[in-house]
Amino acid sequence: MSDDTPPAAPTGPAHMTPADVSAAMHAEDRVAHELGMSIDHADVGTASISMTVVESMCNGLGVCHGGILFTFADTAMAHASNADNERSFSTTASIEWLRPARVGDRLTAVSTVVDTRGRNTIHDIVVTNQDGDRIALVRGQTLTVGGPVAG
DSSP states (O other): OOOOOOOOOOOSGGGOOHHHHHHHHHHTOHHHHHTTOEEEEEETTEEEEEEEOOGGGBOTTSSBOHHHHHHHHHHHHHHHHHTTSSOEEEEEEEEEEOSOOOTTOEEEEEEEEEEEETTEEEEEEEEEOTTOOEEEEEEEEEEEOOSOSOO
């Protein structure tokens, strides 16, 4: 009697897809959950996340606090830099705020690797609103320290 059942796919940290790693990382990210961030796409070197600006994110001038926008962009960079299941941390970043984000705006942050030198990687992150207007530009750097992110 032959068994036509295909062998089970390998499991474990070495065989996790970038989406699996990102999902595991997001599940433990209390800040991202508090801010209502969702991970729309994650692959090695790129990630896209989104969130809606709510009143509790706004400063005294009635616009989304710059620190919230920075955290949002940093989260996108984290998913792009850790998707290969090797731990990386931000080491530096700078932000250019271009336009205000307001209550009700649906924001998207897309992180893309620009260059890698050894364990250091440079990322560009673009934050846009639902109309495609650029809200902020961030350039950041990560350092790969090793060890699995998930699994």
